[in-house]
Amino acid sequence: MYSRTYKTIVAAPPLLWVGLFLLLPYTLMFAHSFWAVQDGTLVHHWNLANYQKLFTNPLYAGVLFRTMRIAASVTLCSLLLGYPLAYYLSFHSGTRKELLYQLVIVPLWVSYLVRGYAWKTILGSDGVLNGFLQYFHFTHAPVGFLLYSPFAVVLMLTHIYTPFVFLPIYASIEHIPRSLVEASQDLGAGPAPTFFRVILPLSMPGLLAGATFAFVLSLGDFLAPLLVGGSSGTMIANIVQTLFGASYDWPLGAAISVCILVITLSLLFLTERLEKRWSFK
């Protein structure tokens, strides 16, 4: 129905643009990771030294490990908050369902920075939480460990990603045919077996999608550590950012970025596979 000219006119500009402004930059990053810096300037000597440094220097491995742990904690916490919320909304919220759904959506589009900043004012040693604790005489001196710790990073990122995790889970629970749940109950299964053998497996695609999203975006976050993480909450993306700024070692920074990219893409590939296996036809 559409002519050859139509197809060409439609496809050519985005193809060219994406090639020039996405494919080329990503390729450049890949190329940089095999280059080197000599006397403060970038030289195009192809080598593997950056990757060698990355895998042999325990500093990088340590921070990468901590980053994975933080990202995993964020994912787990968001699931623990988001899944029951989705389950509640889908099965038990009755007529208020639509309103409650909107209430979860609203913070999703509210500024990342605004929400991060809010946590900073709450957790600080002169912050709202410490003021609250002292006002009610729970403590006499401000509690210092709240801000500038991995805990604060996990808290802030969990707050940001819980609605993200909620959405796909809610969508997949909503798509479960209610007849299946009823059948399970009619056949004598209690609430727990019905949940674990019917609802949970059928909501797996949504759960996986949400978990991937939370994990991947936490993995590459450098703003939360800068805002509330302090030096003990430094994550891998902070190292990349320093390498591109003050330390001026773009090739090494690019090599770490490529690592983040590879972890991200393999995870996406894996969950896409898993989702297909679990999806209900």
Next chain:
Amino acid sequence: MRGTSPTRRAPLLAIYATLVFAFIYLPIVVLILYSFNRDGVGGFPPRQLTLDWYRQLFADGPLWDSVLNSLLVACGAVALSLALGLLAALALDRASFPGKALFRRLVLLPLILPGIITGLSLLMFVVFAGMQLSLLTVFLGHGTALISVATTEIFAGLQKLDRAQEEASLDLGATPWRTFWRITLPNLRLSLIAAGLLIFTLSMDEIAVTFFLLGRDNTLPLEIWARLRRGITPEINAISTLIFAVSVALIIVWYRIRMRSVGSGAQQLLERP
């Protein structure tokens, strides 16, 4: 009978859900509350309500310059990503070409990847091309990264489009060009507006990509970011409260349009990150 069948009372679950809501909203409430607190951020309880911080905010020249910069970038990004996203969605819907699967993945990549990866790649490209960092590079970054959002939204709209109308138009002798302007585009109107609002909001709030592409002129989030490093004042609470209010207003408009156009495209977008 969706959502009603196993409805027994679940008081524990209801309490848990309430707590999750409290967790989600508490920081935002605290933020807004302390923007009216005379004694600054922190301390409990907030006493002596005042509008001083808002007065200070409205007299703050550099901050409003950054708002203007952000508006410029956001409007540019909306125009660029809508134009390219529309074409990309049409191409994905109607054309077949070698590398189509790769193209689809590539377009959506900035949506899935952490912002730092896209930001740094573009920085390397900008340096490689010998360009100066400025608001122009920020605009290029936003516009390119947000093609992903535009494509997803418009593609969802295209899926709902009635092809028969276009066929009728072509059969009755209208040129493809005329058919596009008179049939295709008007039918996609709501998707385009919804996508535009979403892109605008996302661009106004973008930090990770902007961080690496910024020249001398700050955008609003980066201006706030720079001030945060110097210490916190309720003036930041005040501007954050205003941003929150504007975001909520835009979301409500966006949602209304969304409900009328394609239903659950936003969920589709998030279901498959």
